[in-house]
Amino acid sequence: MTQPGQSHLIERMPPCRGRLSADAPLAQVTWFRVGGPAEVLFRPADADDLAGFLERLPADIPVTLIGVASNLLIRDGGIPGVTIRLGRGFTDIARDGDTLTVGAAALDLNVAVMARDAGLAGLEFLSGIPGTIGGALRMNGGAYGQEMADVLLSAQAVGRDGARLILSKDAMGFTYRHSGAPEDCVFTAAVLRGVPGDREAIAQRMAEIAEKRADSQPVRSRTGGSTFKNPPGHKAWELIDRAGCRGLSIGDAQVSELHCNFLINRGSATAADLEGLGEEVRRRVFDHSGVTLDWEIKRVGIPGAGAAP
Known part of the structure; x- marks a missing residue:
């Protein structure tokens, strides 16, 4: 995206502990296997690294967030500005009673599996959504009769200015396949609620979902x-x-x-x-x-x- 003789945008990036890459190929991380590069790709080490980076990032530089790109089409000319992709520092899943605190980069399927193993019902539908928790928060992801609005207690995010945010379910403004949360905030984690259930019944429901997906999609x-x-x-x-x-x-x-x-x-x-x-x-x-x-x-x-x- 940079013309010969011009400075590259990466030279304007603030210090960070994560990884910065210029003209980073993205096609192979998308499910479509298409699309141009990120002008700059930032993979933060953790939420503190993300917040510090955004706080110091010049306001004129656009920011785009991608996850595992399962419901994303990246155009052939690539993504200008900074593209943020959350990684290992955002994949933890922890149980506390009937709730799970999950990182935004955790795969929906992995969260469903964790809930199954913990004997928590109500989260089986996540096994039918091929993406991450962050994406499910952004679009009120749902499948097989349930959606995020049914199970979310709160979400954690970082604003474009680096401010740390905690959003209640009501503040998320969920509607069908949409969240009313600020477009420029980056989700970092969520607290989801399940209900005690029988592990075998939960596993059977997840197997049914997997079979339906394979037969119809x-x-x-x-x-x-x-x-x-x-x-x-x-x-x-x-x-x-x-x-x-x-x-x-x-x-x-x-x-x-x-x-x-x-x-x-x-x-x-x-x-x-x-x-x-x-x-x-x-x-x-x-x-x-x-x-x-x-x-x-x-x-x-x-x-x-x-x-x-």
């Missing part, structure tokens, strides 16, 4: 999870199917034949192919039903050279 493909939110009174996949979009493709980007609310990269698709296909699906659904689909996948970054505006 392209879990072994390069995908980004559910592409569009379900509009009120509708199921997105049904609208897409009725509009004749099942199997529709642009280049190597395709609407999944198995579940048509999933886009897949069959091998050499670009982010522009995938986003263009999604927009074509939205157009066809609106023409057929009059319903406008809203993206559930988060799209970040700038288009690559030659991409349609």
